[in-house]
Amino acid sequence: MKAFIRIFLLFVVIASGLSATLYLGLGALVSLHSSKPEKADVIVILGGDGGLRVKKGAELYNAGYAGNILLTGIDSRYYRPTHPNWRERKLMALGVPKKAISVDIWSETTWEEAENATETMERNGWKKAIVVSDPPHMLRLHRTWKKAFAGSSKQFILIPTKPEWWNALLWWENSTSFRFVVSEIKKNLFYSILYY
Secondary structure (H helix, E strand, C coil): CHHHHHHHHHHHHHHHHHHHHHHHCHHHHHCCCCCCCCCCCEEEECCCCCCHHHHHHHHHHHCCCCCCEEECCCCCCCCECCECCHHHHHHHHCCCCHHHEEECCCCCCHHHHHHHHHHHHHHHCCCEEEEEECHHHHHHHHHHHHHHCCCCCCEEEEEECCCCCCCCCCHHHCHHHHHHHHHHHHHHHHHHHHCC
16 A cells, blocks of 8 residues: 555656746747747738837848848738838838838738748748747747648748747737747647637
8 A cells, every 4th residue: 555655746746847947948849949040032011010020020121131121910901002001111110111012911820821922932932931020929939830831942930029028938828928938839729720
């Protein structure tokens, strides 16, 4: 009986340790595929942005990493080409010329952003994209863009923003990063069923 209790307690300790490690490592897991910028044809700035993605995209453009920017996630119902939306205006205020900015008004999901960006790249002869989003979005982006580019010679690089609220190791301490990580885990599972 004592041997059984010892084995059971050992199992509980090991299972608890593994569970805690897995939980604590979720922030690192979802932000795993971040890269350093490289020369590309286009910088794709994903929607769902409060301004950090646009700022990062402008920094990359001004540093000479690409000569084109594609903004995704702009609602077609409200977009008017003759009246730039706030994201376009912010890019122009940060030194990006209007002629360098293309707008995708049809994408509503991360999957659609990747598919529509692929088509835009094909039309323009672009082979390599820098994709800008927030750190906990990287795992799903990697899997989505890899699937969208499968069978082609196109390449992508994932570049994260640097939000004040993000810490991959202490993600659960901040309510914004906690919500983002939990949401991304759910979305990764959903995308695994639907798309991958």
